[in-house]
Amino acid sequence: MKFCSFILAFLILTSCGMQKRMTAARATSEKTQKMVHEESVKLDSIKKILDVKAADRAVDSVLNRDVLNILEKLGSRLNSAQQLALIMDMATRNKAAFRKGISSADLLKKLIILDSFNTAQKRREVVYRMLTESVSTAKYQLFHYAAFFDPGVYRIPESAIKSIRSHFTPIIDSISRISNKYAGIPREARIVFVGYSDSTPIVKNGQLYKELVRILDTNEPGQRQMNQLLSDLRAKEMVRNMKMVLNDNTGKFKNFNTLKIGYVAYGKGEEYPSPRIDDYKPTDERRRIVLSYWTVLPDLDDL
Known part of the structure; x- marks a missing residue:
């Protein structure tokens, strides 16, 4: 998966003109930011369900802590992707900075990470569904x-x-x-x-x-x-x-x-x-x- 993401990002940035490269990079950034927003809402929803279950004693302190740790790790991953997306978004606003970042391979690395994040959306959706069901049915x-x-x-x-x-x-x-x-x-x-x-x-x-x-x-x-x-x-x-x-x-x-x-x-x-x-x-x-x-x-x- 990471190799395919690298190839895709490399093709995007080497097969077209600078403006098209910037447009493609910006589109990747926007896609990531949209995903992060939507998935953050889902994590917040799971947290609310967990709070209700904890108040009703349907989960004990150990399981409550376990789920909170998972939500924290998932949220941290979303935040990391969001930060990279914002960096990419800022870079695409300045052609000189974008050209410099690409030539140093710095932006290319970030784009590969973002593309990998976007590609893994379906996998994360399964994780969110599992968490929602597990917490909702906790007894x-x-x-x-x-x-x-x-x-x-x-x-x-x-x-x-x-x-x-x-x-x-x-x-x-x-x-x-x-x-x-x-x-x-x-x-x-x-x-x-x-x-x-x-x-x-x-x-x-x-x-x-x-x-x-x-x-x-x-x-x-x-x-x-x-x-x-x-x-x-x-x-x-x-x-x-x-x-x-x-x-x-x-x-x-x-x-x-x-x-x-x-x-x-x-x-x-x-x-x-x-x-x-x-x-x-x-x-x-x-x-x-x-x-x-x-x-x-x-x-x-x-x-």
Whole structure:
């Protein structure tokens, strides 16, 4: 693609008179500026959708940051193209400056970059559609610990594997649907588990207490500190099992070998899971939960 762009730019600037060369270069600049404007509007639209999803807790802070980073990188690429287009536009207003820039190959390099940017528009459109769909359909699933964990443990027993599969398979189906739709571009599935805990005390000197003390490497851990760790360990246990279920369902994906998968697990301890519930109790099963978030995003490192 870059070689073809170079040939095109070279032909434009060597096969016609100076005025025609300037006209062709100006047309390329104008085309780039129009694209940048239109695509900036699309990025702003995605950002607005993301803001609504974040406010509704349909995306967690990790996924929100991931999408914002992607939008920032895409916006930076648009800004770079815009700057080159403006330089080209200014150069075409002065024949002497334009001639000097062409003879030094400086403007030729910029024109090649602009032409490559313009040629890649369709590819970027696919990325924007994928981002819009991924953000618009972003969702989360709430799981109660009782469905997976026995009381006083942070490991999921073998007896709960059937339940794990039935709960996790719909998530994998949702991920595969978007991944397969955009199997032609580099992409990464993001799966996040966020654990919560209520304020139930952990029995001192019990087996769980001893394990948490060992992990924390302290003799007198606070209750909130222990519940923070417990929620974190349970979230990580959910990830471990999600990996197992996903490995059993790779056949649902197109080009699975090209799909990156990123897992994140963290605990929020005794924080309240929902700001909309104002009657939480210290001991409350509504607080003993884990939330799972997932989406599929374009991998800009390979685009």
